[in-house]
Amino acid sequence: MKVAHPAGLRPRKTPRQARSEATVDAIFEATIQVLLTAGARRLTTTRVAERAGVSAGTLYQYFPHKQALLYAVLQQHLETVVQAVEAVCRKCQGQPIARMADGLVTAYVDAKTTRADASRALYLVAAELDTADLLDSISKRIHGATAALLASAEDATFDDLPAVTFTLLAAMAGTVRTVFERSATPHMLLVLRTQLATLCQAYLQAVAAKQAAPPVRRASSGRKVLLPTT
Amino acid sequence: MKVAHPAGLRPRKTPRQARSEATVDAIFEATIQVLLTAGARRLTTTRVAERAGVSAGTLYQYFPHKQALLYAVLQQHLETVVQAVEAVCRKCQGQPIARMADGLVTAYVDAKTTRADASRALYLVAAELDTADLLDSISKRIHGATAALLASAEDATFDDLPAVTFTLLAAMAGTVRTVFERSATPHMLLVLRTQLATLCQAYLQAVAAKQAAPPVRRASSGRKVLLPTT
DNA sequence: ACCTGAACACCGTTCAAGT
């Protein structure tokens, strides 16, 4: 995958030989390891270089400064999340909004759960970086995919699609983040999955401008019947 | 307000004379100023001391390390938020859930908006700190107040009150945070207020176990009529 | 091409000496 790097955060040189490629991989892996074992505050370039088995100078041959290194690691992680969201957006095209909400929540939580510890470490690291542009570009891709998904809903249209998409994603991302930042217990993760799905479904149904076809039975109380969280 | 400080983050000494009290105030204010003008990464103890007009040694007389200083500033900000939430929880006792949702969202967003720039700076700073215990204690107070509020709802009860409270708050806090972290435009703030209120109302109505009295008219489509966001 | 490691500037933190 080719990504535009903002000025100053571009890796210093691209490895052209097998040896240097191995070096970069080692530095990369070492960064995650140090992050996980020593924590964000004790992550020093010296420590990373040592763990990767190279000298400090070598590290700086590939990354102009510590920020660029962390940026690269963060970028890889976010790329995983984006691709998971994009995949689910393709998969759920044209389905009812309840299924879309389920799909998005599942994709998002899964993507974070696979490397929950790294996720947590990276949330912390992200703050020490100038990540505005990276987050912007990632957000735009997620926003685009999600807006297209919602527009294709079988049972609803939305008056203000950008605002709805924006809010839905901010709520999802924010809720997941809030939970993961406090090293989530398995129980919290379970609650998160079911409740967040309910929340997203409820929101989408509340702001739906029309329901093209009513494929969802209603309970006598008048409350919505929510699809099961698959 | 008296707050328990976790071991190691306690201010080193309590000012007992007018002179030293002024010193601490100056350090405190200088920290926020440096945070706002220089940013989190360029916030150094030297810079703070300089801006406060004291020597580095003096700063370390009151705070055992940089973390403790930032911790104190963060703590003050969070205290403001908690008190705003607690106030609105008292005010909305016994009202319908739609009004509660509105009240909570308004209180939360207002609390963040009053010092939006400091808020943003502090989100960044929080990551460099060991804030688990502080956030835990703040969360518990907010959770307690909110759970009590929801339990008093005029038109609903909840099967799993802790899970509902937990999710509602994580969604609110997370959404607000996500928006504020990208220096929110006035337009985004407006969208945030209205949409987040809708989202919280929709969620609470979706998980309400019963509606004691139906004071809310229903639209012919079967969708909920949401109370206006005051 | 790629790597090393001594060297430099700067930051967090301390402490003996001042008022």
Next chain:
DNA sequence: ACCTGAACACCGTTCAAGT
């Protein structure tokens, strides 16, 4: 009691010298 500022350890970053 409170404050100063020189001093120390450590970290980010560089660069001349090696293979």
